[in-house]
Amino acid sequence: MDKVVLAFSGGLDTSVCIKLLEEKYNMEVITACVDVGQPQEEIERPASVAMDIGMNKHYTIDAREEFASDFIFPAIKANAVYEGYPLSTALARPLIAMKIVELAYKENADAIAHGCTGKGNDQFRFEAIIRSLSDCRIIAPIRDLNLTRSEEVDYARSCGIPLPPDNIYSIDENLWGRAVEGDILEDPMVEPPEDAFTWTRSIKDAPEQSQIIEIEFKNGVPIALNEDKKYPFDIIIKCNEIAGMHGIGRVDIVEDRILGLKSREIYETPGAFLIIDAHKALEQLTLTRNELKFAEIASNNYSELVYNGMWHEPLR
Ligand code: ARG
Numbered sequence: 001m002d003k004v005v006l007a008f009s010g011g012l013d014t015s016v017c018i019k020l021l022e023e024k025y026n027m028e029v030i031t032a033c034v035d036v037g038q039p040q041e042e043i044e045r046p047a048s049v050a051m052d053i054g055m056n057k058h059y060t061i062d063a064r065e066e067f068a069s070d071f072i073f074p075a076i077k078a079n080a081v082y083e084g085y086p087l088s089t090a091l092a093r094p095l096i097a098m099k100i101v102e103l104a105y106k107e108n109a110d111a112i113a114h115g116c117t118g119k120g121n122d123q124f125r126f127e128a129i130i131r132s133l134s135d136c137r138i139i140a141p142i143r144d145l146n147l148t149r150s151e152e153v154d155y156a157r158s159c160g161i162p163l164p165p166d167n168i169y170s171i172d173e174n175l176w177g178r179a180v181e182g183d184i185l186e187d188p189m190v191e192p193p194e195d196a197f198t199w200t201r202s203i204k205d206a207p208e209q210s211q212i213i214e215i216e217f218k219n220g221v222p223i224a225l226n227e228d229k230k231y232p233f234d235i236i237i238k239c240n241e242i243a244g245m246h247g248i249g250r251v252d253i254v255e256d257r258i259l260g261l262k263s264r265e266i267y268e269t270p271g272a273f274l275i276i277d278a279h280k281a282l283e284q285l286t287l288t289r290n291e292l293k294f295a296e297i298a299s300n301n302y303s304e305l306v307y308n309g310m311w312h313e314p315l316r
Contacts, residue, residue: 001028002110004139007100007126008033008058010046011164013115013142016152018053019159020141021113027139029113032059032103034096036067037175037233049162057107061099064175068232071095072176077220078302079276079283079295083255085265086272087306088177093122094311097129104136111137118143121258125309132312169196175236177249177269185264188254192266199244199268206247213242215278222275236271243270258308 004021008014008031021029033046043060050058071091080087104112112130116123123140130138147155156163168183178199184190194202215235216224222235230238243249249270254262283295305316 001026003028003030003107004111004113005030005032005100005104005107005109006113007096007115008046008050009115010042010049011115012149012152012156013117015049015161015164016147016156017113017115017141018050018055019155019161020145021139023159024145025139025141027111029055030057030059030103030107030109031055032061032100034061034063034099036092036095037064037237038173042173045164052162053160059103061103063095063099064233065231067092067095067175068236072236073221073232075176075302075306076222076275076279079280079299080303080306081276081299082303082307084251084253085255085267086177086269086276087303088174088267088269088272089172089179090121090125090307090309091176092174093125093309094129097126098133101130101133101136104134109136111139113139113141115142116140118146119257119259119261121307121309124258125311128309129311175233175240176272177267180266180268181264185266188264192252196266197250197268199240200249200270201245201247203247206245211242211246213274215239215275217279217282220279222278236275239271239274241271243274244268246270249273 004027006014006017006021006029010033018029018031021027031046031050033043035043047058047060075087075091100112114126116126123143127138130136153163169180169185170182172179180196185192185196214226215222223229225235225238249268249272251267251269254264257263283292287295302316305313310316
């Protein structure tokens with residue numbers, strides 16, 4: 001039997017993938033969840049689902065510090081924002097793929113599987129990394145079988161896969177931000193209901209009193225908050241908290257996906273805006289007019305490469 005490592009988030013798509021890989025692809029499945037700062041229950045849940053359905057191997061890979069220092073920090077230097085979106089999901093995908101490839105080598109696996117559909121961006125981001133680092137076969141069961149959500153739910157029920165807690169939206173969350181799409185949000189005329197947000201307060205619920213914070217930068221990245229030196233991960237967590245409380249960081253856009261499809265997405269990225277705005281202000285103080293103009297071009301190029309999954313492109 002061929003061995004496959006599945007990037008497993010515990011969501012509906014990847015949960016269904018486990019059984020599909022076993023039953024339809026006849027493979028031995030190893031699951032792995034890469035921690036890039038998603039909520040604790042999204043780390044625990046995949047492990048317990050894997051246990052419940054009798055997987056014999058599940059890995060939890062802690063990549064939080066690496067995500068902050070090797071992926072988010074370069075994006076801060078570049079002021080990376082794509083169509084108003086600070087690239088939270090886009091930045092995490094290459095790292096997740098790298099960790100999965102590493103595990104596939106360690107486990108001597110024949111294939112790597114992911115739960116992406118054929119419409120989104122993540123299929124490109126994952127596969128660009130996997131192809132550049134290995135010769136593993138890539139399997140995308142959800143894309144191959146073109147399953148709808150309700151077909152997935154039926155299949156999951158029929159083979160006893162525990163379903164994730166019901167949520168009408170599709171949500172992707174990590175240290176750099178939270179992305180929310182689907183259901184009523186697909187209609188751009190619909191104003192996002194307050195329950196779509198969890199990281200940020202609405203402006204009308206934000207404190208009357210403003211707050212001054214001091215961010216110390218070194219070589220283009222934050223190293224201290226209010227004179228308190230902190231690890232990259234902790235600085236970002238704290239900035240999310242502070243800015244979110246003050247109603248900073250909500251984005252509501254119809255974005256252009258890699259395939260050319262338009263899609264409505266809501267983001268909450270309070271820390272990203274706080275830090276990038278501070279970084280831009282610092283650039284305004286220190287760079288010349290010509291450097292600033294050039295930095296903007298570089299920033300746009302950088303952001304597009306990251307959005308498009310071209311992490312390994314030398315230009316990036
Ligand atoms: N549109 C964003 C991107 O491609 C986020 C995708 C995931 N969003 C979600 N709500 N599940 O980077």
